[in-house]
Amino acid sequence: MNARDSAAAAIATLPSVGLDALTTDAALLTRVDRKYVVPIEATASLLHALQRSADAPAALEIAGERxxxxxxxxxxxxxxxxxxxxxxxxxxxxxxxxxxxxxTGAAFLEMKTRGARGLTRKERDAYDLDAVDRLTAEARDEVATALAAIGVQPERADDLDARLQTLYRRTTLLLPGEIPSRATIDLDLRWIDADGGGFTLPRFAIVETKSPGRAGALDRALWRAGHRPQRISKYATGMAALRADLPRNRWTRVLAGPFASTHPTRKDTPCAAA
Structure with missing residues (x-):
């Protein structure tokens, strides 16, 4: 069994949880996010180990899919x-x-802003599935207002266009504890730029824990296995990996480590719709 199949098997053998139970038990209005880039075989081993422990997570299941x-x-x-x-x-x-x-065919427009006081605001609205590769006039107006609120010229909203897309398969976990928490595991990671070129990261998973503050069972298991949180953004790190001319100091560690093993892909899937 290869590493990817082993990870799938580990996910399949976890207890299941529905969406309603997940959001009720781990709403996490205030949370600390930690991201890890972990070899797939190590991810599978961690899940198998947790399944045998008192801290066994449950996997979100929707229509039989995890x-x-x-x-x-x-x-x-x-x-x-x-x-x-x-x-x-x-x-x-x-x-x-x-x-x-x-x-499920659901789509959302998500904007995250950070203002002068360092406060992060995230807005999320349902979006037209046929328009996900572009910004509608209404969306540009809303983005312009959000940009003005953080001191960015609102007319910059007119310049925004699709620059990068990411595709992956995500498993969401409910982690037990005095205060339940969540985690996500992203596999089959792929980045595609606006010209259709890009890369995959087939040997790694991105694991993100979302806890109410202190580290949870999955964090501690990751630490014991030698994995530490890393600074990574699917968009910014992906752009830095694709273009050597861009600033990359904030992501040097991950770019020189896991992202050094990327697999280039052909220019056959453009970012924006034709």
Whole structure:
């Protein structure tokens, strides 16, 4: 059995949980997110070990599926304002994407902004499935208002276009404890730029824990296995991996480590709809 099949088997043998129970037990209005880039074989081993422990997680299951397909399209200006604000650690910054849940056909427009006081605001609205590769006029108006609120020229909303898409299969876990928490495991990771070129990361999973503060059972298991949280953004790290001319200091560790093993893909899947 290869590493990917082993991970799938580990996910399949976990107890299942429905969406209503997941959101009720682990609402996590205030949370700490930690991200890890973990070899797939290590991810499978951790899940098998947790299944045999008192801290066994349950996997979200929807219509019999535990690995749900996601597609995100990220929007930025021609000079990559969103990317550069993140790359230079600016306090005022934003990230804009559409997210499509391919198994259910639901789509959302999500914008995350951070203002002068360092407070992060995330807005999420249902979006037209036929428009996920572009911004509608109504969406641009809403984005312009959000940009103005953090001191970015609102007219920059007119410059935003699809720059990168990511595709992956996500498993969401409910982790037991005094205060239940959540985690996600993203597999079959793929990045595609606006010209259709890109890369895959077949040997790794991105694991993200979402806890109410202190580290949970999965964090501790990851630490014992030698894995530590890493600074990674699917959009910004992906852009830095694709383009050597872009600033990359904030993601040097992960770019020199797991992302050094990326597999290039052909220019056959453009980011924006034709």
């Amino acid at each position: 690995e749900l397909a996601y597609r995100s399209v990220y929007f930025d200006t021609p000079d990559l304002l969103s990317f550069r604000l993140a790359a230079h650690g600016r306090r005022r910054r934003f990230k804009l994407r559409t997210r499509t849940y391919l198994d």
